[in-house]
Amino acid sequence: MSSMLKKAAVVSIPTVRQALIRSNPVLANALLAKRSYNSKGGVEMTVRDALNSALEEEMIADEKVYLLGEEVGQYNGAYKVSKGLLDKFGPKRVIDTPITESGFCGLAVGSAFAGLKPVCEFMTWNFAMQAIDQIVNSAAKTHYMSGGNVDCPITFRGPNGAASGVAAQHSQCFAAWYGSVPGLKVVSPWNSEDAKGLLKAAIRDPNPVVVLENELMYGISFPMSEAALSKDFVVEIGKAKIEKEGSDITIVAHSRSVGFALEAAELLEKQGVCKAEVINLRSIRPLDIDTIIKSVKKTNRLVTVEGGWPQYGVGSEICAQIMESEAFDHLDAPVVRVTGADIPTPYAANLESFAFPDTEVIARVVQRTLNKKIGA
Amino acid sequence: MLSSQKINLSKIAAKAITPLSFRTFASSAVARNVSINLHQGSFESYNCDAPSLEVNISKEELVRMYKSMVVMRRMEMASDGLYKAKLIRGFCHLCTGQEAVAVGMETALTAEDKIITAYRCHGFTYMRGGSITSILAELLGRKAGISGGKGGSMHMFTPNFYGGNGIVGAQVPLGAGISFAQKYLGNKAATFSLYGDGASNQGQVFEAYNMAKLWELPSVFVCENNRYGMGTAANRSSANTSYFKRGDYIPGLKVNGMDVLAVHQAVAYAKEWTVSGKGPLLLEMETYRYGGHSMSDPGTTYRTREEIQHMRSNNDPITGLKQRLLEFNVITEDEMKAIDKAARVEVDQAVEEAKASPEPDVDQLFTQIYQKEAGVKSLRGREPEETHYY
Numbered sequence A: 001m002s003s004m005l006k007k008a009a010v011v012s013i014p015t016v017r018q019a020l021i022r023s024n025p026v027l028a029n030a031l032l033a034k035r036s037y038n039s040k041g042g043v044e045m046t047v048r049d050a051l052n053s054a055l056e057e058e059m060i061a062d063e064k065v066y067l068l069g070e071e072v073g074q075y076n077g078a079y080k081v082s083k084g085l086l087d088k089f090g091p092k093r094v095i096d097t098p099i100t101e102s103g104f105c106g107l108a109v110g111s112a113f114a115g116l117k118p119v120c121e122f123m124t125w126n127f128a129m130q131a132i133d134q135i136v137n138s139a140a141k142t143h144y145m146s147g148g149n150v151d152c153p154i155t156f157r158g159p160n161g162a163a164s165g166v167a168a169q170h171s172q173c174f175a176a177w178y179g180s181v182p183g184l185k186v187v188s189p190w191n192s193e194d195a196k197g198l199l200k201a202a203i204r205d206p207n208p209v210v211v212l213e214n215e216l217m218y219g220i221s222f223p224m225s226e227a228a229l230s231k232d233f234v235v236e237i238g239k240a241k242i243e244k245e246g247s248d249i250t251i252v253a254h255s256r257s258v259g260f261a262l263e264a265a266e267l268l269e270k271q272g273v274c275k276a277e278v279i280n281l282r283s284i285r286p287l288d289i290d291t292i293i294k295s296v297k298k299t300n301r302l303v304t305v306e307g308g309w310p311q312y313g314v315g316s317e318i319c320a321q322i323m324e325s326e327a328f329d330h331l332d333a334p335v336v337r338v339t340g341a342d343i344p345t346p347y348a349a350n351l352e353s354f355a356f357p358d359t360e361v362i363a364r365v366v367q368r369t370l371n372k373k374i375g376a
Numbered sequence B: 001m002l003s004s005q006k007i008n009l010s011k012i013a014a015k016a017i018t019p020l021s022f023r024t025f026a027s028s029a030v031a032r033n034v035s036i037n038l039h040q041g042s043f044e045s046y047n048c049d050a051p052s053l054e055v056n057i058s059k060e061e062l063v064r065m066y067k068s069m070v071v072m073r074r075m076e077m078a079s080d081g082l083y084k085a086k087l088i089r090g091f092c093h094l095c096t097g098q099e100a101v102a103v104g105m106e107t108a109l110t111a112e113d114k115i116i117t118a119y120r121c122h123g124f125t126y127m128r129g130g131s132i133t134s135i136l137a138e139l140l141g142r143k144a145g146i147s148g149g150k151g152g153s154m155h156m157f158t159p160n161f162y163g164g165n166g167i168v169g170a171q172v173p174l175g176a177g178i179s180f181a182q183k184y185l186g187n188k189a190a191t192f193s194l195y196g197d198g199a200s201n202q203g204q205v206f207e208a209y210n211m212a213k214l215w216e217l218p219s220v221f222v223c224e225n226n227r228y229g230m231g232t233a234a235n236r237s238s239a240n241t242s243y244f245k246r247g248d249y250i251p252g253l254k255v256n257g258m259d260v261l262a263v264h265q266a267v268a269y270a271k272e273w274t275v276s277g278k279g280p281l282l283l284e285m286e287t288y289r290y291g292g293h294s295m296s297d298p299g300t301t302y303r304t305r306e307e308i309q310h311m312r313s314n315n316d317p318i319t320g321l322k323q324r325l326l327e328f329n330v331i332t333e334d335e336m337k338a339i340d341k342a343a344r345v346e347v348d349q350a351v352e353e354a355k356a357s358p359e360p361d362v363d364q365l366f367t368q369i370y371q372k373e374a375g376v377k378s379l380r381g382r383e384p385e386e387t388h389y390y
């Protein structure tokens, strides 16, 4: 694992804690609960805690923000993302729903029409398929259909994509599904800063926003910058981030795949193969194609990486937009998509390991793409 | 093609499923019948008569009920151990405490009747003919698994059991559809669709009720009320916790689901009801899960340890049947101990067999996505060079 992907190591430095408690006890308690310190003294936070902070801060900032979903309250969230929020905000604003996705999602959308700012949690996005009509037909389209008369400031969130060993019905990526819908914004965070900044931006956004988290990332710690710790921190929706600069090839990824892409890039750089530029999409819709175009014009090669299915996927869309852009003339090799395999997710570990991209596949494809030349 | 044998399981390791005829408890004509009176509170009815409290049943069948419940509990204990040993991945939902439901149902049904349930499916898979080895091997993700290792804990099927479904509530209209096919094909049989107290609130459950009544389908909707859906107590999820009354225009029965004989009696009644053309019926099985929702849930944050202990000590389905077997001189305590021991041996052996099975062949990754993959020329893997050509 790269240094950026360390498992949460809670190294508390008592002196730091005490100093903070003395100077600002309220803030200290709120922050110290979620932070840990890496050996360099920087602050680290798990993706789970980053999401939890985002929810807490936005609920403090705006009375109209409320959270609903299955097990979000008394159980503290099926994956503990909403831990402690019921205690802090009470049952009016943290609402345990029955298992009725279509119903509670529709209800949340209705409350957004009427001026509230719901955060509608799906235990996983697999279950939101029960409610996709309300997301697509009600939330995404009403502002337009009403000639701008109705607003729908709602956030839909939950874990998306493959989890581990849960088979076909519980392991799939919905980025392409929601990414194709006009009226929706769709974000897909990778690390803790993404998670906090994008969720806060989603809650503040006056439009319906789909936040595609990843269960396998919840427990991973990442450094948090000073700015990211602030309650004013947001990550602009619609902007990709260059996670690593490079000159020889561009790797575009979102969610968990960003970590694999970075690992592959580091590996190839160590081996002296290439300097790859890694772009973390952050946002699926709007898609920041400009950042990708600029990068491709510099590196002349492109590989896309995602956990979703290949056909009509995020990578397919990026390929198409690159074809339609001036970056096409700068390509030295055909673009290649690394994706989830075109199969329902199998349970058995050995089969599952061939179903989703990992560092090795990305490195292999990058190397092959470097060796190809258009027309050659 | 609509055929009652539509599920094509020929590809499953031949050993995985015992033809039901060898395993059903169709009462033999042996005159060793006993007549047992159920407790007064065993049933509560809604817009229908309650079944008789007097159960006529052969001693042989009672013994088989006992054996099935003991094996089932052993099997789930083995799953628990395998999960803790990290040999089972992902979700794993055990039915410990709820054995009487699957066992009592089976004794009242034939292979023509169909069952469908959600993810808490190991016990039903066993009762509907799945071998212990094939169930455990599925949990381990092995070749000998009943779904070839592709489905895991939540997805197991046999010719008269339609799974093993992961999306809460989705199995209920599917079950209505299976009963639709039975009616269409003129089969004198019923389909039993199981769902939890949590699942009972899904809209599609009510949609299925409506169609089943409208078209008088031989559908029995069975709510396994184990008092919690994950960490949510029934009264926090459901405006009306009398689940047997929630069909409105569909009559219902509440059943003591911790008593295998009450379950047997109610299911026999429900089968007769539906097959005789009276349309659908609702059953609410009052039951209890001893463990957490799944292996990752300790199951103690939303209910007290005392409550669990109380259910175990006073309502355990195996203990309850044991007492009856002794009371009616069906078998002796020694014979019962021998059954317990044999169950342990059988499950232990199945664990070893399952562990000995290899992982599925990697070429299975691309099989069974379509019925005849030949019609599809290729499917892509993670990158173009991993494309599989049929």
Ligand SMILES: Cc1ncc(C[n+]2csc(CCOP(=O)(O)OP(=O)(O)O)c2C)c(N)n1
Residues within 6 Å of the ligand: A070, A099, A101, A123, A127, A130, B120, B166, B167, B168, B169, B195, B196, B197, B198, B199, B200, B224, B226, B228, B229, B230, B293
């Ligand atoms: C549509 C959908 N929503 C949520 C889930 C997650 N989930 C799995 S089981 C479960 C609780 C179901 O409770 P209940 O119906 O009472 O069945 P039990 O587990 O008690 O047998 C939930 C919320 C799911 N699998 N599918």
Ligand SMILES: [Mg+2]
Residues within 6 Å of the ligand: B196, B197, B198, B224, B225, B226, B227, B228, B229, B230
């Ligand atoms: Mg339940």
